[in-house]
Amino acid sequence: MRNGPLVTEKKKKTKWWVALGVTVTILAGASLGALSAYNWSVDAAINGLFGGLINQEESPEVIDDPSVDESETDSGQVSQNPEPDLPEENTDTPSEGTVTPDTEIPAEPQEPEKTPETVTEPYYVDGVLIANKQHPLPTDFAPGEDPEARTAFNQMAEAASAEGITLVAFSTFRSYDYQVDLYNRYVDQHGQEEADRFSARPGYSEHQTGLGFDIGEAGQEEHWAEDSFKDTAGAKWLAENAHEYGFILRYPAGKEEITGYQYESWHFRYLGKELATEVYNSGLTLEEYLGI
Numbered sequence: 423m424r425n426g427p428l429v430t431e432k433k434k435k436t437k438w439w440v441a442l443g444v445t446v447t448i449l450a451g452a453s454l455g456a457l458s459a460y461n462w463s464v465d466a467a468i469n470g471l472f473g474g475l476i477n478q479e480e481s482p483e484v485i486d487d488p489s490v491d492e493s494e495t496d497s498g499q500v501s502q503n504p505e506p507d508l509p510e511e512n513t514d515t516p517s518e519g520t521v522t523p524d525t526e527i528p529a530e531p532q533e534p535e536k537t538p539e540t541v542t543e544p545y546y547v548d549g550v551l552i553a554n555k556q557h558p559l560p561t562d563f564a565p566g567e568d569p570e571a572r573t574a575f576n577q578m579a580e581a582a583s584a585e586g587i588t589l590v591a592f593s594t595f596r597s598y599d600y601q602v603d604l605y606n607r608y609v610d611q612h613g614q615e616e617a618d619r620f621s622a623r624p625g626y627s628e629h630q631t632g633l634g635f636d637i638g639e640a641g642q643e644e645h646w647a648e649d650s651f652k653d654t655a656g657a658k659w660l661a662e663n664a665h666e667y668g669f670i671l672r673y674p675a676g677k678e679e680i681t682g683y684q685y686e687s688w689h690f691r692y693l694g695k696e697l698a699t700e701v702y703n704s705g706l707t708l709e710e711y712l713g714i
C-alpha cells in the first residue's frame with residue numbers, strides 16, 4: 423500500500439524540481455539582462471543627478487533675477503539643495519538591491535576640483551575677472567596692481583580728503599608667493615579653520631588679480647584690516663561712495679555663505695564705475711550679480 427503512492431509522489435517531485443530548475447534558469451537569464459540595462463540607466467541617472475549636485479555646489483548663488491533680496495537668496499539656496507531627492511530617486515527604480523549610489527557617487531566625480539596648480543587660465547564671467555573659493559587663479563598669474571584701479575583710487579582719495587578723510591590703500595596686488603607666506607602665518611596664529619574665514623588660500627585671493635584694494639585711513643593703522651574699521655568715518659564714507667569711483671565692498675556683512683568670507687569693511691574690488699554702480703544698486707554680492 424505504501425509503495426505505490428510513494429513512487430508516484432517521488433516522480434511528481436522530480437518533475438517539480440526539473441520544472442523549477444528550468445524556471446529559475448530562465449528567470450536568472452532574464453534578470454541578468456534586466457540588471458545590466460537597469461545598471462546602465464541608474465548610472466546615467468546618478469551621473470545626471472551628481473552632475474547637478476556638482477554644478478550647484480560650485481554655484482550655490484545662482485539667481486536668475488538680480489533684483490532678489492537677501493532672504494530670497496537664502497530660500498533659493500535651500501530649495502536648490504537636491505540632497506533630499508536622493509532616496510526618492512532610488513526607490514523610483516523597478517529592481518532592488520542592485521545599485522548602491524552612496525558608494526558610487528564619490529567614485530564618479532564629474533569634474534576634478536580646480537586648484538591653482540591645475541588651472542591654466544583665470545576665470546572671467548562677462549569680462550569680469552573672478553577669484554574666489556570656487557575659482558582659483560593660476561599660480562603664475564601676476565598682473566601687478568591694476569593701473570586703472572589705482573587711478574580710480576587716487577580720484578576717490580582726493581574726493582574723500584575734501585571731507586577730512588585720508589584714504590590709504592595699504593594692500594593691493596599680492597602675488598601667489600606672498601599669499602603663501604601670509605596665509606601660513608594666519609594659520610599659525612589662528613588655526614586653519616579660522617584663517618579660512620578671513621584669509622584666502624594662495625591662488626584664491628582677489629588681491630592676486632591686482633583689482634582688490636584694502637583701504638584704511640592714514641594715521642589710523644589700528645583699524646587697518648580690523649573689524650573696528652567699519653565704525654570709522656572712512657569706512658562709512660567708502661560704503662556710500664566707493665561705487666562712484668568703480669569700487670564695490672566685496673565681502674559685505676551677512677553674505678559669508680555666498681562670498682566665502684566674513685564681512686570685510688576694508689576690502690574693495692575695482693569693477694569700473696558703471697558696473698560697480700550697477701552692483702551697488704542691486705544690493706547683491708558680485709557672485710549673485712553675475713549669477714555664478
Ligand SMILES: [Zn+2]
Binds near residue numbers: 634635688
Ligand atoms: Zn583684502
